[in-house]
Amino acid sequence: MMGGLRYLYLLNVTVHVTAAVLWLGGMFFLALVGAPVLRKLETPALRASLFAELGRQFRALAWIALGLLLVTGTLNLYFRGVLTDVSMGSPHFWRTPFGGTLALKLILVALLLVIQALHDFRWGPAVSRSQPGGSTAPLRRRAALAARVNAVLGLLVLIAAVRLARGG
Numbered sequence: 001m002m003g004g005l006r007y008l009y010l011l012n013v014t015v016h017v018t019a020a021v022l023w024l025g026g027m028f029f030l031a032l033v034g035a036p037v038l039r040k041l042e043t044p045a046l047r048a049s050l051f052a053e054l055g056r057q058f059r060a061l062a063w064i065a066l067g068l069l070l071v072t073g074t075l076n077l078y079f080r081g082v083l084t085d086v087s088m089g090s091p092h093f094w095r096t097p098f099g100g101t102l103a104l105k106l107i108l109v110a111l112l113l114v115i116q117a118l119h120d121f122r123w124g125p126a127v128s129r130s131q132p133g134g135s136t137a138p139l140r141r142r143a144a145l146a147a148r149v150n151a152v153l154g155l156l157v158l159i160a161a162v163r164l165a166r167g168g
């Protein structure tokens, strides 16, 4: 790759990795640090409103990071020269190690986008709207499960990404 293009490619990968760090790091921070601390609070109403506020604040960052990942991820394919009909349009491409790992990564990404949307715009807000102390346990369990499943999917995407950068 020649001069200027190489710098654009490196910049793009750096933005891609930074967005991945923000998204995945934020999810693990909330799950392993934020939620356990909030659970220790004695006042249910305060706990609920802090949880809702943390969720809302992180949600905006998470979707900016996910948007950046989709754009810079696609550009990564362009810089690597595979974003063409000739390569991606041929069944052979998807049977190479790179194509196979890319297909896996894309399926995992699609799945996590759906779960993230359900969690952020449906299940999470439903917990926040419900009365604290009421029968919110099933709602809360569903939102918590979705968040955990997405953290695991995020790790699987990371494993696929590391392979992808090294040829699949």
Ligand code: HEM
Residues within 6 Å of the ligand: 013, 016, 017, 020, 024, 069, 070, 072, 073, 074, 076, 077, 080, 106, 109, 154, 157, 158, 161, 162, 163, 164, 165
């Ligand atoms: C449409 C979605 C995506 C596409 C098309 C895509 C594509 C790519 C490609 C082609 C590379 C290799 C870059 C290179 O070294 O030339 C890469 C690297 C990487 N991707 Fe993605 N990506 C996507 C989404 C994501 C997501 C959601 C994450 C979040 C975990 C992620 C995390 C990473 C990481 C950490 C690397 C660097 C791996 C390394 O250098 O070892 N990507 N991505």
